[in-house]
Amino acid sequence: MARLLTVILNWRTAEMTLRSVEAALAALDGVEGALVVVDNASGDGSFERMSAEVAARGWDRGPQAVRVLQSGRNGGFGAGNNFGIRAGMPDGSRPDYVYILNSDAFPDRGAIRALMDHLDRHPETGFAGSYIYGEDGAPHRTAFRFPSAAGEFEAQVRFGPVSRLLKRWIVAQPIPEATCRVDWLAGASLMMRQAVLDRIGLFDETFFLYFEETDLCRRAALAGWPTDYVLESRVQHIGSVSTGMKEWRRVPQFWLDSRMHYFVKNHGRFYAGLATLALLAGGGLWRLRLLIQNKDRGDPPHYLRDLTIHALRACARSVTGGPAAATSSRPAE
Numbered sequence: 001m002a003r004l005l006t007v008i009l010n011w012r013t014a015e016m017t018l019r020s021v022e023a024a025l026a027a028l029d030g031v032e033g034a035l036v037v038v039d040n041a042s043g044d045g046s047f048e049r050m051s052a053e054v055a056a057r058g059w060d061r062g063p064q065a066v067r068v069l070q071s072g073r074n075g076g077f078g079a080g081n082n083f084g085i086r087a088g089m090p091d092g093s094r095p096d097y098v099y100i101l102n103s104d105a106f107p108d109r110g111a112i113r114a115l116m117d118h119l120d121r122h123p124e125t126g127f128a129g130s131y132i133y134g135e136d137g138a139p140h141r142t143a144f145r146f147p148s149a150a151g152e153f154e155a156q157v158r159f160g161p162v163s164r165l166l167k168r169w170i171v172a173q174p175i176p177e178a179t180c181r182v183d184w185l186a187g188a189s190l191m192m193r194q195a196v197l198d199r200i201g202l203f204d205e206t207f208f209l210y211f212e213e214t215d216l217c218r219r220a221a222l223a224g225w226p227t228d229y230v231l232e233s234r235v236q237h238i239g240s241v242s243t244g245m246k247e248w249r250r251v252p253q254f255w256l257d258s259r260m261h262y263f264v265k266n267h268g269r270f271y272a273g274l275a276t277l278a279l280l281a282g283g284g285l286w287r288l289r290l291l292i293q294n295k296d297r298g299d300p301p302h303y304l305r306d307l308t309i310h311a312l313r314a315c316a317r318s319v320t321g322g323p324a325a326a327t328s329s330r331p332a333e
Contacts, residue, residue: 002116004033004191005095006064007084010103011039011074014046016238018053023106025064031112034065034089040080041073065090076254077187078203078212085202095194102188104238105132114233115191118179126196126225127217129185130233140237142186143173143229146218147262149275156282158298159289179231184217189235196225204265211258218266251300256310269318276311280304 006024010017017037024035037054039047051068059066067090071083085098097116101107107130115128132140145151150169154162163170173182190213200219203212217227263272283304290297 001032002096002120003089003093004028004031004097004099004112004116005085005089005194006033006035006099006101006112007081008035008037008101008103009040009077009080009084010037010042010046010050011080012042012044012046013103014042014044014049017046017103018050020101020103020106021054021059021066024101024112025059025062025066027107027109027112028064029109031064031116033095034067035059036084036087037066037068038071038080038084038087039068040071040075075205076208076212077210078207079205082202082205085197097191098194098197099191100187100189101235102237105188106236107189108234108236111189111233111235112191115189115230118228118230118233119191119193122228124226125228126220126223127185127190127192127227128230128233129187129191129227130189130235131229131231132186132188132235132237135236135238139175140186140239141172141175142188143176143180143182144171144184144186144214145169145173146183146214147171147275149271149278152275153278153282156279157285158282159285176229176231180229181226182229183221183227184214185227185229187213188237188239189233192220193225196220196223199223200225204261206261206265207258208254209258210255211262215262215266249300251303251306253310256307260310260314264314273311273315276307280308 006028008017008020008024021035021037028035037050039050047068047070054060054066054068067087069084069087071080081100089095097119099112099115111130115130118128119125129142132142134140148169150166151171154166154170155172200223204215207215220227260272263275283299289295
């Protein structure tokens with residue numbers, strides 16, 4: 001029987017994380033493996049609260065042997081999950097699969113087993129992810145194409161004829177109606193073969209938040225291990241509880257850094273600049289339309305200005321031989 005390591009990352013959402021663990025344990029009934037909760041240096045008593053609750057509920061002695069670990073630093077999504085993956089199984093053995101679950105995500109009873117069964121039946125598939133739905137039951141868009149300059153322009157210009165012309169590059173795909181192959185999936189509920197991670201490495205920890213699963217899926221695809229969307233695996237996801245994305249008043253520096261790092265790493269500095277110019281051109285045309293049409297801008301305030309300043313600074317660093325993206329501006333720890 002295949003063995004599974006489940007990793008749930010916490011940052012200042014102890015109660016929500018415990019709820020996620022409870023849902024995961026119910027979905028893991030009959031699955032051989034272990035579950036590790038990683039606290040990303042919350043500094044708010046989360047680690048102590050979760051450790052006490054896991055012991056009080058007997059989860060540390062259950063068939064899934066739940067452990068709560070302290071990462072010691074808030075290194076971001078990838079770094080925290082890497083810490084849990086490296087911790088491995090309690091007995092030191094290696095799992096066959098690793099399952100990443102967000103702390104604000106709650107698998108249905110058969111959700112985790114559906115991902116395992118899919119990977120068992122499709123040995124050519126590297127990663128498998130779930131159908132994600134919200135508290136209201138509405139499905140979330142979690143299946144995507146890899147970002148490109150054309151995709152950046154299409155997403156910003158928001159114009160039907162352009163979208164039809166560039167349909168091969170649209171990043172956000174319609175919600176699949178059947179299990180299918182995709183470029184990449186949001187990391188709220190994502191299962192990965194340990195053998196693939198051994199070959200391509202874990203999450204790139206340069207990404208503090210966002211684009212890390214995009215990069216990981218791309219590396220797997222380039223190594224011959226594609227990603228599948230599994231409709232039968234259903235997971236409820238609240239979304240943005242730790243990141244506060246829904247309430248952003250400005251696009252944070254770490255998002256801009258991650259976007260720039262993704263393009264430079266995967267396509268080079270010239271293409272990264274081209275993709276940014278495409279985004280700005282699309283955004284500029286969209287804002288011209290807003291002058292005559294009563295539409296929601298759809299972006300946080302000062303989005304294009306912030307992105308332009310960030311790109312110019314990245315360009316200046318490239319001229320002086322510095323890194324493409326600064327990653328020091330992160331959420332408070």
